Amino acid sequence: MAGTKAGGKKAAATNIAKHGADFYKRIGAIGGRLGRTGGFAADPELARIAGAKGGRISRRRKRQADAEPNRT
Numbered sequence: 001m002a003g004t005k006a007g008g009k010k011a012a013a014t015n016i017a018k019h020g021a022d023f024y025k026r027i028g029a030i031g032g033r034l035g036r037t038g039g040f041a042a043d044p045e046l047a048r049i050a051g052a053k054g055g056r057i058s059r060r061r062k063r064q065a066d067a068e069p070n071r072t
Helices: 005-019 023-034 044-058
Strands: none
Touching: 005 023
16 A cells, blocks of 8 residues: 555554654654754744834835826
């Protein structure tokens, strides 16, 4: 049954039986620690700054030029 949904469930059950109930939690944590992509998860201060910028931009008033059509 390799490559099927049933086969995947059987393999998961085998892994849990062999390695313990927290098997997938442990391998997921290892992957999270080894990540090298950076981004907001790696730098919460960067996320805070970006969120503040987004909040400021979304609360701005529309520019006067955008409000009136351009007549030439």
